[in-house]
Amino acid sequence: MTVNLPNLTDIERTGLEYAKDITERVVATFVVTACGVGVAAGPADMFHASFWETMAAAGLAAAGSLIKGVLARPFGTKNSASFVRGAWCGARRPVSRRRAFLVVTGIGWSLYGGLGIVGQPRYGTARGLADVIKYVPLDALGWMWVALGLVAALAGLVVNCPRMQALGFAALGVPAGLWAGAFAEGAATTYPSAVGSACGWGAFTVGVVLVSGMDDPLPPHLRKRGR
Structure with a gap:
């Protein structure tokens, strides 16, 4: 037997x-x-x-x-975590670093908006965004961060959909670019101390653009084996 x-x-x-x-x-x-x-x-x-x-x-x-x-x-x-038998195709999918970046950074964006702007807004943030909050309340800007961060995280969970990933990277880049521009304008006019924040958010924005243009690594079975 x-x-x-x-x-x-x-x-x-x-x-x-x-x-x-x-x-x-x-x-x-x-x-x-x-x-x-x-x-x-x-x-x-x-x-x-x-x-x-x-x-x-x-x-x-x-x-x-x-x-x-x-x-x-x-x-x-x-x-599979589904009650339906055969719901999982069984094929191994390589981990996408671009999708992981969208999920992790998107959650970070949402936490920043909810905790750092809506919950506990800092004086430096409000001062640096003085020209923006004349037209848009700071709370609304905070919820913008939360919403766009969640959009990015959701886009990172979608498999085999480059358009959704492009939307996710745009959702990450828009608030970071807005912060970079607003702090740069404030540093050049009435709030020179905002120059550090302008540089930081500018670097974040460029980083998002760079990652959005990167390709995911090939699955292991398609990579060339080292000699």
């Missing part, structure tokens, strides 16, 4: 694919929920929700997605 045991490499690969799948689902649920609550509580004016209430609602939705993914594994495909 022969007992066929699964290969350890296959088990590791299945576990890695499952971890990638459930992580992407949980992050996507968090980002989409935060976008929905932010739009409903902000521009749509359906109800009031603070930044932390928005993050808490998104966290609860993400926790629900995590629990569902864990419960689904015994019933669905082993390398």
